[in-house]
Amino acid sequence: MPRLLLVSNRLPVTVKVEKDSVAVVRSAGGLATGLRRPHERSGGQWIGWPGDMSRLSESQRTRVEEQFAEQRYVPIHLTASEVSRYYEGYSNRVLWPLCHYMLDRIPRQDRDWEVYRKVNERFADLTAKQYQPGDTIWVHDYQLMLVPGMLRERLPEARIGYFHHIPFPSSEIFRTLPRREALLKGLLGADLIGFHTVSYVRHFSGSLLRQLSLDTDVDSIMWQGRQVRVGAFPMGIDSDSFDSLAKEVSVLEEVASLRRTAEGQRILLGIDRLDYTKGIPRRLLAVQRLLEREPAWRGRLRFIQVAVPSRTQVEAYATYREQVNELVGRINGQYGSVQNVPVHYLYRSFNEKQLAGLYRAADVMLVTPVRDGMNLVAKEFCASRPDEDGVLVLSELAGAADELNKALTVNPYDVESTADAIEQALEMGEHERRERMRALRAQVKAHDVHWWVSHFLGRLQGLPSVSVRDVKGGDEALEVMKSAERLSLMLDYDGTLVGFAPRPELAAPDDALRELLAKLVARPNTTVSVVSGRPKETLESWFGTLPMGLHAEHGLWSRSRPGDAWRMLDGVTAEWKDAARPMLDEFAARVPGSFVEEKSASLAWHYRQVDPEFGALQSRELRLKLAETFARRPVDILPGDKVVEVRPHGVNKGRVVDAVTRQLSPGTLVVAVGDDRTDEDMFAAMPEGGLTIHAGNKPSRATYRVSGPEEVRKLLAALVET
Ligand SMILES: O=P(O)(O)OC[C@H]1O[C@H](O[C@H]2O[C@H](CO)[C@@H](O)[C@H](O)[C@H]2O)[C@H](O)[C@@H](O)[C@@H]1O
Ligand SMILES: O=c1ccn([C@@H]2O[C@H](COP(=O)(O)OP(=O)(O)O)[C@@H](O)[C@H]2O)c(=O)[nH]1
Ligand SMILES: [Mg+2]
Numbered sequence: 001m002p003r004l005l006l007v008s009n010r011l012p013v014t015v016k017v018e019k020d021s022v023a024v025v026r027s028a029g030g031l032a033t034g035l036r037r038p039h040e041r042s043g044g045q046w047i048g049w050p051g052d053m054s055r056l057s058e059s060q061r062t063r064v065e066e067q068f069a070e071q072r073y074v075p076i077h078l079t080a081s082e083v084s085r086y087y088e089g090y091s092n093r094v095l096w097p098l099c100h101y102m103l104d105r106i107p108r109q110d111r112d113w114e115v116y117r118k119v120n121e122r123f124a125d126l127t128a129k130q131y132q133p134g135d136t137i138w139v140h141d142y143q144l145m146l147v148p149g150m151l152r153e154r155l156p157e158a159r160i161g162y163f164h165h166i167p168f169p170s171s172e173i174f175r176t177l178p179r180r181e182a183l184l185k186g187l188l189g190a191d192l193i194g195f196h197t198v199s200y201v202r203h204f205s206g207s208l209l210r211q212l213s214l215d216t217d218v219d220s221i222m223w224q225g226r227q228v229r230v231g232a233f234p235m236g237i238d239s240d241s242f243d244s245l246a247k248e249v250s251v252l253e254e255v256a257s258l259r260r261t262a263e264g265q266r267i268l269l270g271i272d273r274l275d276y277t278k279g280i281p282r283r284l285l286a287v288q289r290l291l292e293r294e295p296a297w298r299g300r301l302r303f304i305q306v307a308v309p310s311r312t313q314v315e316a317y318a319t320y321r322e323q324v325n326e327l328v329g330r331i332n333g334q335y336g337s338v339q340n341v342p343v344h345y346l347y348r349s350f351n352e353k354q355l356a357g358l359y360r361a362a363d364v365m366l367v368t369p370v371r372d373g374m375n376l377v378a379k380e381f382c383a384s385r386p387d388e389d390g391v392l393v394l395s396e397l398a399g400a401a402d403e404l405n406k407a408l409t410v411n412p413y414d415v416e417s418t419a420d421a422i423e424q425a426l427e428m429g430e431h432e433r434r435e436r437m438r439a440l441r442a443q444v445k446a447h448d449v450h451w452w453v454s455h456f457l458g459r460l461q462g463l464p465s466v467s468v469r470d471v472k473g474g475d476e477a478l479e480v481m482k483s484a485e486r487l488s489l490m491l492d493y494d495g496t497l498v499g500f501a502p503r504p505e506l507a508a509p510d511d512a513l514r515e516l517l518a519k520l521v522a523r524p525n526t527t528v529s530v531v532s533g534r535p536k537e538t539l540e541s542w543f544g545t546l547p548m549g550l551h552a553e554h555g556l557w558s559r560s561r562p563g564d565a566w567r568m569l570d571g572v573t574a575e576w577k578d579a580a581r582p583m584l585d586e587f588a589a590r591v592p593g594s595f596v597e598e599k600s601a602s603l604a605w606h607y608r609q610v611d612p613e614f615g616a617l618q619s620r621e622l623r624l625k626l627a628e629t630f631a632r633r634p635v636d637i638l639p640g641d642k643v644v645e646v647r648p649h650g651v652n653k654g655r656v657v658d659a660v661t662r663q664l665s666p667g668t669l670v671v672a673v674g675d676d677r678t679d680e681d682m683f684a685a686m687p688e689g690g691l692t693i694h695a696g697n698k699p700s701r702a703t704y705r706v707s708g709p710e711e712v713r714k715l716l717a718a719l720v721e722t
Contacts, residue, residue, distance in 0.1 A: 034449030124150035149189030495675030654685030
């Protein structure tokens with residue numbers, strides 16, 4: 001097993017100072033439990049924040065640090081201001097509400113970003129310092145979204161995983177964040193990015209497309225010459241441990257005592273951190289509504305709500321607490337009696353054993369967050385029911401709902417139907433309860449936290465190793481080109497020599513490009529060809545006077561020198577065009593912002609100005625339709641950069657390579673530069689020893705990669721300088 005470097009905001013232990021004594025307390029919770037064993041077995045390090053150690057005496061600190069070293073914990077100490085700005089500020093005032101769809105809660109001023117970035121940098125530095133070749137790094141959660149990217153800069157060949165424990169919101173939400181690009185790029189430093197559900201994966205891919213124009217191919221994204229994988233890895237709990245706790249004699253005694261005090265009543269249970277995502281007020285309202293509309297239940301329900309104090313320094317949590325207090329008071333005031341109150345509200349935390357007792361005593365468990373990445377409480381409840389009884393009412397907006405489909409699912413915003421579901425749960429017959437609970441338990445047991453860890457790490461460690469050496473950059477290409485005796489350059493136009501513009505006619509060459517090309521053709525022993533999908537009229541008007549080869553419509557038309565006539569490839573038919581045009585026109589009419597470009601023997605449907613996610617969807621649809629309709633016709637359908645091209649079969653840029661190289665003297669280095677799918681034909685047709693450069697971030701067979709037109713121009717400029 002490779003060494004694991006675990007990186008999380010908190011270490012799995014916290015230093016607690018009470019008067020004169022210091023305790024290092026093990027954190028409960030799924031993450032700490034699940035990762036403890038792999039951490040021990042792999043002999044690696046765990047990097048994280050141990051809590052505030054500033055009040056420790058010299059000798060106390062030494063002792064604690066010795067303990068850490070023994071357990072291979074690497075503490076990262078945060079100052080009070082870092083805690084308030086990195087943790088409470090950016091992480092919990094910005095990213096937390098954002099990922100939970102609560103834009104109103106985000107402060108208007110973006111004050112804490114810089115500190116968030118700096119603390120992320122400290123985590124990355126410390127991790128890089130611990131790193132040994134062959135290690136696997138696993139970074140956790142939204143407090144550290146920049147760390148994978150920062151690590152990639154420091155350790156280009158490391159194997160890096162990242163897991164996002166909270167929801168990843170729809171791209172419509174994520175786009176509102178001023179730092180959206182930086183955060184996405186931060187995550188893309190990883191080799192594998194994990195989420196709890198497929199919806200979060202989809203949302204993340206949507207944001208990559210919208211914000212960075214990156215396409216996700218099933219589960220992989222090309223980024224800076226590397227393949228980044230994404231996937232859904234629903235987190236589990238230590239189900240065996242809850243199962244055995246729930247069978248312990250002392251726990252069963254506690255259960256019996258709880259039930260005795262609730263004699264004649266049914267127990268409803270809620271267990272949450274006191275967090276505005278947990279839907280506690282609406283849950284209380286649902287219970288209230290049930291009591292209001294069904295007088296028969298009055299006096300017969302005991303709703304135990306545990307609310308664990310959390311993030312108390314963040315104002316929104318204090319306000320929320322008030323709101324919950326008030327509601328509890330109102331309901332108890334209205335439906336309580338001298339003997340009894342319906343809501344037993346406990347603002348404190350319990351240990352796992354106590355929780356197991358509560359879970360096992362409950363008739364109905366209410367897990368109704370208004371958003372939740374996963375929600376482990378729902379799973380712990382099931383694991384704690386070896387008696388196969390108890391009903392789970394579960395919000396459909398919790399990640400857990402994807403797996404726990406035998407729960408009674410509710411829309412937590414719909415108070416009335418939540419009340420219905422509670423009633424249904426209370427009235428459910430024993431047989432149905434048992435059947436549902438059995439299925440829920442099987443699911444929770446089969447996908448426990450150990451499964452989760454090995455599933456994620458198995459995927460990460462099974463990926464082909466990142467051999468960054470295979471991906472060479474512009475500087476390396478330049479060296480090879482400079483040392484060649486003779487050069488033949490084949491240059492694509494859009495996306496390669498110039499960046500994309502909203503419409504084709506707006507991407508005309510600028511003066512700098514003209515100058516550069518003029519110098520290039522004047523370079524000794526150098527020939528240049530522009531190989532483009534553009535119509536010949538366009539190329540002629542832009543470059544007609546330059547002594548270079550021009551190849552239009554992917555090589556259908558060619559012209560060698562200024563003044564030469566344009567020649568068309570033989571045997572090409574475009575009689576299918578009349579049948580294809582109405583289909584493209586229909587899409588242009590239906591998808592606002594898109595349009596059709598007509599060339600002599602091809603058609604292109606452009607969607608650069610369309611909403612990126614909708615555009616991608618419609619382009620797939622169009623390609624499918626075209627493929628179906630023209631299955632037996634001599635037509636190729638090509639996805640380009642925000643364009644679907646329909647062109648005659650047999651015409652492709654590879655043929656230009658053949659034609660050009662046939663005329664070269666031996667020993668000429670052939671170089672092809674391009675950015676999209678149509679340029680891959682050029683790369684595939686290269687003669688032996690040819691040099692291929694991809695401009696951009698798409699999957700490519702090219703040996704060299706540069707980021708885009710700007711770098712292409714820099715490379716060509718360097719070539720003429722020598
Ligand atoms: O082979 P290329 O030289 O790269 O040409 C490919 C297509 O380029 C043009 O469209 C692209 O560039 C436009 C201007 O920036 C942009 O508006 C459009 O979204 C891009 O797809 C051209 O219009 C097509 O005919 C070419 O096939
Ligand atoms: O008094 C409590 C209440 C909850 N928990 C634990 O806190 C975790 C809550 O995880 P969940 O995914 O439900 O919500 P989160 O707090 O991560 O949003 C669960 O493992 C609970 O067992 C706890 O240790 N003591
Ligand atoms: Mg191009």
